Amino acid sequence: MNNFTFNLRTVIHSGSSSIEAIPTLFKAKGAQRVLLISDQGLESLGFVARLASLFNHNDDVKLAGIYTDVEADASCLDINRALEFAKQVNADSILALGGGSVIDASKGIKYGLEHKLDDIRDAIQGGGRIEVGPEVKPFSIPHIGVPTTAGTGAEASPIAVFYNDREQVKASLVVSGLECDIAVLDPELTVNLPVALTVSTGMDALTHAIEALASPMSNAFTDAYAIQACRLILNNLPKVLHTPQNMVARGELLQASTMAISAFYSSLGGIPIHNCAHAFGAIAHIPHGDANSVLLPVVIEALPEFYLSSISKLASVFDIPQNLTDKEKHQEVVHSLRAFQTLVNATQNFAKWNLDDTTKQQIVIGIEKDISFQFYPIAQDKVTAILASTC
Secondary structure (H helix, E strand, O other), X not given: OOOOOOOOOOEEEEOOOHHHHHHHHHHHOOOOEEEEEOEHHHHHOOHHHHHHHOOOXXXXXXXXXXXXXXXXXXXXXXXXXXXXXXHXXXXXXXXXXXXXXXXXXXXHXXXXXXXXXXXXXHHOHHHEEEEOOOOOOOOOOOEEEEEOOOOOOHHHOOEEEEEEOOOOEEEEEEEOOOOOOEEEEOHHHHOOOOHHHHHHHHHHHHXXXXXXXXXXXXXXXXXXXXXXXXXXXXXXXXXXXXXOOOHHHHHHHHHHXXXXXXXXXXXXXXXXHHHHHHHHHXXXXXXXXXXXXXXXXXXXXXXXXXXXXXXXXXXXXXXXXXXOOHHHHHHHHHHHHHHHHHHOOOOOOOHHHOOOHHHHHHHXXXXXXXXXXXXXXXXXXXXXXXXXXXX
């Protein structure tokens, strides 16, 4: 029996129109001046104004300011600018509306405010920072996340990933309590998400769940969350693509995303798929969901020595017969993932990014520099095989 810690600190509020309770939730946390952080795409769709209007008739909690200049792949520069704005408007709490980049950026702002930083790069030099355990001082800044994608699960994760432009790596900030205090999962906010983003974020969530199942640090709690998340995604992503207004399916995808990330960070060990995806994102600026989508079957196929110990769990997700040999199960899992990629029209290679030899070599270096490489160092010949299979 292995020793482990499982923690789901974030309180979940799920359901259509659940955003209506946000001002009341902030009041209960003692917030008075809320910073609403989002991006320009959601602002153009009217979602930012919709959330801002919730505070119009609330005398106890006010919006201190709205910041919507977070880029699609949040960088340290984005966070530093938002951090400066938060200080200017004297914000005492944070409301994050968006996908993983926005919510991760809000975590960077929270960390910067709590630790009185002007530059988030100071906290993540050398590829990242890990501060976990009961001795970590709790955050004092009320923080609510409203995801508009069913993919990253960033709202319930104490992990934030930013692009460090100085070191040219995606750096991870892993801190106990960095996750949102409350996650509001409102499926109505995901309806207008473009089809391609619906698919790529769904594949990102599936990757979280599968990496949790395959982790040497997995346990009964993480397996329960990860297996259920896989099943919800495999069942509901095709439904949402076929019937975009299906609120039940969209709600279950949001739940799956939150469950998958909870399993992922609570079993954090070897994560070779994410290790590679971080490098492709940092060097070639490939969106994280697309990177995970492409790499998911490729890395599993390339590293049987890593996945065979958990292959029965992975096989169960796809209803693969358990009377097969482990090698046969491994082949069938890869086949099932590729079939699902085709079913939902997910990205299956990096051909459209036209990666040249110099970029590929930089990606190899980026894989080794990523903080997750320390959990499971991928052999050089395996990295070469992964690149050859994806580009």
